[in-house]
Amino acid sequence: MASHRRPKQPSRTRVTVLTTAAAAAVALSSQAANAAPSEKPSKDEVKAKVDKLYEEAEQATEKYNGAKEKQEKLQKEVSTIQDNVARGQEELNELRDGLGSMASAQYRSGGIDPSLQLFLSADPDNYLDKASTLDQLSGQQVEALKKIQTKQRDLAQQRSEASEKLKDLSATRTELGKKKKQVQGKLSSAQKLLNTLTAQERAALQEEEQRSNRASERQVLTGGKTTPASGRAGAAFAAAQGKIGTPYVYGATGPSSFDCSGLTSWAYAQAGVGIPRTSQAQANYGTRISSMSDLQVGDLVFFFSDLHHVGLYAGNGQVLHAPRTGTNVRYESMGTIGGPFMFGVRV
Numbered sequence: 505m506a507s508h509r510r511p512k513q514p515s516r517t518r519v520t521v522l523t524t525a526a527a528a529a530v531a532l533s534s535q536a537a538n539a540a541p542s543e544k545p546s547k548d549e550v551k552a553k554v555d556k557l558y559e560e561a562e563q564a565t566e567k568y569n570g571a572k573e574k575q576e577k578l579q580k581e582v583s584t585i586q587d588n589v590a591r592g593q594e595e596l597n598e599l600r601d602g603l604g605s606m607a608s609a610q611y612r613s614g615g616i617d618p619s620l621q622l623f624l625s626a627d628p629d630n631y632l633d634k635a636s637t638l639d640q641l642s643g644q645q646v647e648a649l650k651k652i653q654t655k656q657r658d659l660a661q662q663r664s665e666a667s668e669k670l671k672d673l674s675a676t677r678t679e680l681g682k683k684k685k686q687v688q689g690k691l692s693s694a695q696k697l698l699n700t701l702t703a704q705e706r707a708a709l710q711e712e713e714q715r716s717n718r719a720s721e722r723q724v725l726t727g728g729k730t731t732p733a734s735g736r737a738g739a740a741f742a743a744a745q746g747k748i749g750t751p752y753v754y755g756a757t758g759p760s761s762f763d764c765s766g767l768t769s770w771a772y773a774q775a776g777v778g779i780p781r782t783s784q785a786q787a788n789y790g791t792r793i794s795s796m797s798d799l800q801v802g803d804l805v806f807f808f809s810d811l812h813h814v815g816l817y818a819g820n821g822q823v824l825h826a827p828r829t830g831t832n833v834r835y836e837s838m839g840t841i842g843g844p845f846m847f848g849v850r851v
Contacts, residue, residue, distance in 0.1 A: 544700070545697075545700070547701060547705040547708060547709065550697050550698065550700060550701055550705075551709060553694075553697055554694045554697050554698060555842060557690050557691075557693050557694040557697070558690070558691075558694055558828040558829055558830070559808075559828075559842055559843070560690050561686075561687050561690035561691050561694070561754065561828070561829060562754075562763075562764065562812055562813060562828055563808075563810065563812045564683055564686040564687045564690060565687050565754040565755065565763055565812075566764075566765065566782050566783050566784065566812045567683050567686075568680065568683035568684055568686075568687055568754070568755060569755060569763070569765060569766075569781055569782045570781075570782045570784070570785075571676055571679045571680040571683050572680055572755065572781075573780075573781045573782065574676050575673065575676045575677060575680055578669055578672055578673040578676060579673065581669055582666060582669045582670060582673060585662055585665055585666040585669065586666055588662055589659060589662050589663060589666065592655060592658060592659045592662065593659065595655060596652065596655045596656065596659065599648060599651050599652045599655060600652060602648060603645070603648045603649070603652065687754050687755075691754075691829055694829070713831070716836070716837075716840065717834050717835065717836070719837075720822050720834070720835040720836050720837050721834075721835050723820050723821070723822055723835075723837070724818050724819060724820055724822045724835050733800065733801035733802040736772070736775040736776065736777050736802075736851065737775075737800065737801070737802025737803065737850070737851065738801070738802055739774065739775035739776075740768075740771040740772045740774065740775040740777065740802055740816065740851075741771070741801055741802040741816055741818070741824070743770070743771045743774035743775065744767060744768075744771040744816050744824050744833070745824065747759070747762065747767065747770075747771075747833045748824070748832070748833050748834060748835075749832045749833060749834075750762060750826075750832055750833045751831075751832050751833075752764075752826045752827060752828055752829055752830070752831050752832065752833070753829075754829065757769060757770050757781070758770035762826040762833060763826055764783060764813050764814050764815060764825055764826050764827070765781060765782050765783040765786060765814050766781075766826065767815075767816075767825065767826040767833060768783075768786060768804055768814050768815065768816060769781055769786070771816065772851060777851060779851060783806065783811050783812055783813060783814040784810070784811050784812070786804055786806075786814055786849065787804075787806050787811050787814075787847075787849060788849075789804075789849065789851060790804070790849040790850050790851040791849065791850045792847050792848070792849055793847060793848035793849065793850060794847050794848075796821070796838070796845060796848075798848075799817045799848045800817065800850065801816075801817055801818060801819045802816055802817065803816070803817040803848040803849065803850050803851075804816065804817075804848060804849040804850075804851065805817045805823055805838065805845060805847075805848045805849075806845075806846045806847060806848070806849070807838075807841045807842075807843040807844065807845055807846060808843035808844070808846070809843075809844075809846070811846060813825075813841065813843065815836075817848060818835055821837060821838050821839070822835050822836065822837055822838065823835070823836055823837075823838050823841065827841075
């Protein structure tokens with residue numbers, strides 16, 4: 505008959521460990537169930553973060569604009585040098601043809617002068633250094649040789665200059681690509697934050713911005729006394745007023761979209777004044793005005809310590825500018841730009 509053993513009872517120590525583990529698991533589960541979910545950023549917090557990203561995007565935009573301007577300038581310089589080299593090569597060929605005609609004439613009259621024959625078969629750049637041969641050439645031949653030598657040296661120098669410009673152009677294109685990625689990255693991050701808002705929250709932000717725009721416009725039209733715009737500044741300001749409502753697009757210079765310095769450079773171009781492309785360069789183009797009370801309508805006004813934002817003074821403490829991505833050309837109080845007023849410039 506088989507024996508029946510009773511199951512071995514767990515030790516008291518093991519029971520204690522298991523009981524403690526179970527209790528801990530229950531406690532953690534309870535805490536997880538009762539823990540508040542991570543709080544969603546408020547509308548105002550999202551707006552603050554988005555505004556910061558837009559500011560950083562504008563900083564990168566002005567650097568992008570500078571690299572783009574440099575690229576365009578280098579392209580023109582390279583093209584000019586290459587055209588000069590092509591023309592110079594044609595002139596050199598004509599000079600060589602002329603010297604060849606002299607050689608042919610000598611051959612028909614009894615043979616080519618040995619010194620001229622040597623030149624035609626060697627590099628003329630070093631040939632004239634052999635002074636002992638000069639007395640064997642006619643004055644006309646010597647003059648032709650000197651012209652050829654000078655032209656060859658000019659062409660060599662121009663080709664070297666073109667090569668350096670092309671290297672600089674390649675580096676500038678690389679820099680331009682990096683700046684473009686920086687701008688796009690900032691704008692993408694800002695859009696992702698905006699997408700976390702509800703439709704109602706986005707509408708509320710838009711309404712707040714529109715109220716601010718209307719208040720700024722009323723201040724321009726009905727505010728205190730301001731020196732009116734005149735001359736070229738007046739013409740530039742009038743041109744910019746005609747673009748109110750036009751969208752901001754980074755790198756754009758009009759007429760259907762603008763960034764901040766794109767608007768100011770376009771506006772002054774309509775007044776017949778060529779000013780630099782970037783805000784930092786525009787800051788050095790005219791008479792600097794330190795006090796806001798001395799500003800006149802149409803003066804350039806600069807913001808932030810690195811001068812990455814510029815607009816046109818509109819009077820009564822307002823600026824007419826292209827603010828940032830997601831906005832249009834508009835009036836705005838200089839106190840709400842997001843960065844301190846640094847100074848003005850009278851073009």
